[in-house]
Every structure is written in C-alpha cells, then in structure tokens.
Amino acid sequence: MILYFLIILLIIIFFVFLKRKTALLLSFIILSLMAGLRKYTVGVDTLQFYEAFNNIGQTNDWTFSEFRYEYGFSLLCKILYLIFKDPQSLIFVTSIFINFSVYIFIKNNSKDYFLSTLLYIFLNYYFNYMNIMRQAIAIAILLLFYKFLKNKQYLFYLLGIIIAFFFHKTALMGLVLILVKMLTKFKYLNFSIAVCGIIAFIFYKEIFMFGANFLGDYYLAYLNSEFADSNYFGSLLMVLQSFGISVSCGYLYYKIRKKDRLANSSFLMTISIVTLFCLALVMRMNIFNRISAIFEIYLIIFVPNILDNYKCSSGYILKNRLLLASNIKYFCLFLTLLFFLGINFLRPEWYGVVPYEFFFM
Numbered sequence: 070m071i072l073y074f075l076i077i078l079l080i081i082i083f084f085v086f087l088k089r090k091t092a093l094l095l096s097f098i099i100l101s102l103m104a105g106l107r108k109y110t111v112g113v114d115t116l117q118f119y120e121a122f123n124n125i126g127q128t129n130d131w132t133f134s135e136f137r138y139e140y141g142f143s144l145l146c147k148i149l150y151l152i153f154k155d156p157q158s159l160i161f162v163t164s165i166f167i168n169f170s171v172y173i174f175i176k177n178n179s180k181d182y183f184l185s186t187l188l189y190i191f192l193n194y195y196f197n198y199m200n201i202m203r204q205a206i207a208i209a210i211l212l213l214f215y216k217f218l219k220n221k222q223y224l225f226y227l228l229g230i231i232i233a234f235f236f237h238k239t240a241l242m243g244l245v246l247i248l249v250k251m252l253t254k255f256k257y258l259n260f261s262i263a264v265c266g267i268i269a270f271i272f273y274k275e276i277f278m279f280g281a282n283f284l285g286d287y288y289l290a291y292l293n294s295e296f297a298d299s300n301y302f303g304s305l306l307m308v309l310q311s312f313g314i315s316v317s318c319g320y321l322y323y324k325i326r327k328k329d330r331l332a333n334s335s336f337l338m339t340i341s342i343v344t345l346f347c348l349a350l351v352m353r354m355n356i357f358n359r360i361s362a363i364f365e366i367y368l369i370i371f372v373p374n375i376l377d378n379y380k381c382s383s384g385y386i387l388k389n390r391l392l393l394a395s396n397i398k399y400f401c402l403f404l405t406l407l408f409f410l411g412i413n414f415l416r417p418e419w420y421g422v423v424p425y426e427f428f429f430m
Contacts, residue, residue, distance in 0.1 A: 076100070
C-alpha cells in the first residue's frame with residue numbers, strides 16, 4: 070500500500086501547488102501509468118484476461134465463437150496481438166483508455182476536480198477497474214458519451230450503449246440512465262425507485278433469471294457459481310458507505326430551492342439512490358455488483374456538484390451554507406477513506422491490487 074499512498078500524496082501536492090486542470094491531468098497520467106504498468110498478478114481478474122489475450126490472438130477464427138467474451142473485447146485482443154504479441158499491451162492500452170475516460174468525465178462534469186479524484190480512489194473504483202477489465206471498458210465508453218445523455222441527445226447516447234455492449238453486456242443498463250434522465254421532472258421518481266428497489270430486494274432471484282434468460286446461457290451459469298452466493302458482510306459495508314453519501318448529500322439537495330438546482334442535480338440524486346439499491350441487491354446475490362458498477366461511478370461528480378450547488382444557492386446565510394457544505398465534504402472524505410483503508414488492509418483479496426508489482430520487475 071505504500072506505493073498507493075505515495076500516489077495519493079503526489080495528487081494532493083499537485084492540487085495544492087498547481088492549477089486545477091494541470092493537477093487533474095498529471096494525477097490521471099500517474100494513475101494511468103500505475104494501472105498500465107502493473108504485473109498480471111495485480112488485480113483478481115487480470116491473469117484471466119492476460120491468458121485470454123494469447124488464446125484469442127492465436128486463433129484464426131475472427132468470429133471468436135470459441136471464446137466466452139464479447140466480440141469487441143475479443144477483437145481488441147486480436148488487434149493488439151497482431152501489433153505487439155505481448156499481453157502486457159492489453160493491460161497498458163485498456164488502463165490508459167479507462168482512466169483517460171474518467172479524466173474527461175471529471176474534467177467536463179465536476180465542480181471540484183480534487184474531490185472527484187480522491188473519491189475515484191477512496192471509493193475503490195480505481196482498484197475495481199484493475200479487475201473488471203471488460204466492464205470497465207464498457208463503463209469508460211458510456212462516460213465518454215455522457216455529454217449526450219446530459220444534453221438529452223438520446224440517440225447519440227444509445228450509440229454509446231451499443232458500442233459498450235460489445236465489450237460487456239451490462240452496458241444495456243445504460244438504458245436505465247436514459248429512462249431516469251427522461252423522467253427527471255416526475256415528482257415521485259425517487260419514491261418510485263425506492264419502492265422498486267424494495268421489490269427487487271425481495272424478488273432478486275426472479276429478476277436475475279429474467280435478465281439471464283435475455284442475455285444468454287453464459288449468465289445462467291452464474292447460478293451455480295460463487296456469484297450466486299449472498300454477501301452480507303462485504304456488501305453491507307458498501308451499502309453503509311453509499312447510504313452515508315446519499316443521505317448527507319441528499320440532505321443538501323433537498324435544502325436547495327428547486328429554482329436554484331443545477332440542471333443535472335436531480336438526475337445525479339436519483340442515480341445515487343439507484344446505486345444504493347443495486348448495492349443492497351449484492352447482499353442477496355454477488356452478481357448484482359456488475360449492475361451497481363454501471364451506476365456508482367456517478368458518485369464522484371454527484372458529491373462535489375451537490376456541495377457546490379448548495380453553496381451557491383439562495384435563501385440561506387452564506388456563512389452557514391459554506392460551513393454545512395464543508396462539514397459534509399469532510400464527512401464524505403472521512404467515510405470513504407475509512408472504508409478504503411479498512412478494505413485494502415483487512416480484505417486485500419477483494420481487489421487483489423495489494424501488493425503492487427511492476428510487470429518488468
């Protein structure tokens with residue numbers, strides 16, 4: 070963990086002494102290089118993709134029908150194999166792309182680059198993306214197309230979903246983001262999602278079966294794997310963390326007058342609620358963590374944007390607004406840092422990124 074702490078310290082130094090855009094860029098260059106130069110032993114699933122690279126690269130069948138991976142990922146492996154032959158190229162290229170996408174996402178959408186960057190690390194999304202390579206690519210594609218969703222250009226965003234689908238089928242959950250965006254002005258949207266979340270928690274297995282039948286036999290096989298197990302300990306921690314963030318920032322959201330709310334605040338608030346219930350479903354069945362991953366990344370802009378929106382809102386004494394926003398900011402940082410340290414010290418096997426090794430050592 071020492072190396073990761075040094076990276077965090079570097080990021081803090083960047084933001085203290087440099088302009089925020091420069092600091093953000095340098096931070097993500099460091100994060101990208103760290104992820105891209107890691108050995109195949111860093112990340113629980115990295116070895117799986119490392120070995121698949123050679124198998125896919127050496128096949129003469131460009132339909133890749135013998136492999137269980139989505140076509141886009143298999144094609145990427147094949148192209149990189151023809152160019153480099155080295156499976157490290159897959160780790161490097163995907164790490165650069167994934168973290169570049171998060172960088173653009175923060176740069177274009179966050180009101181506080183520093184806070185978003187720290188949340189990306191403290192919420193363990195950075196570590197998780199070293200594991201779920203295929204899905205992380207799909208998420209990265211959806212983030213690059215987020216500007217179209219934000220501007221209600223749904224056809225262009227749908228194109229992004231289609232592209233992302235060729236890397237991981239859970240990209241179809243991007244349709245939920247479109248639906249939420251379209252229903253943002255619906256008065257009882259958040260209440261309706263809460264009700265649906267409770268129903269889903271009760272009938273989780275039936276919901277999974279419906280989705281698995283739609284996506285194919287490969288996902289039905291999860292019923293006989295560890296992904297079908299419940300996970301009340303680990304998932305409960307994630308739920309508590311998400312609950313703390315959603316409630317504290319939600320409190321500020323509902324204190325902001327409707328006329329003062331930023332155009333996208335309602336959307337982000339709703340997505341934080343969707344994330345919370347998806348994480349609750351993981352307690353019933355591990356495989357639902359694939360669903361929650363599609364939504365949870367939006368927390369890194371939800372927190373700073375709600376804080377900024379509240380500070381700039383009218384109707385309250387400025388000093389009180391600044392104090393409350395500051396308290397909630399530090400609460401969120403403390404909460405996420407606490408979970409970050411707890412998980413990576415007490416349960417390092419969850420992400421498998423500790424200890425870190427460079428591929429050339």
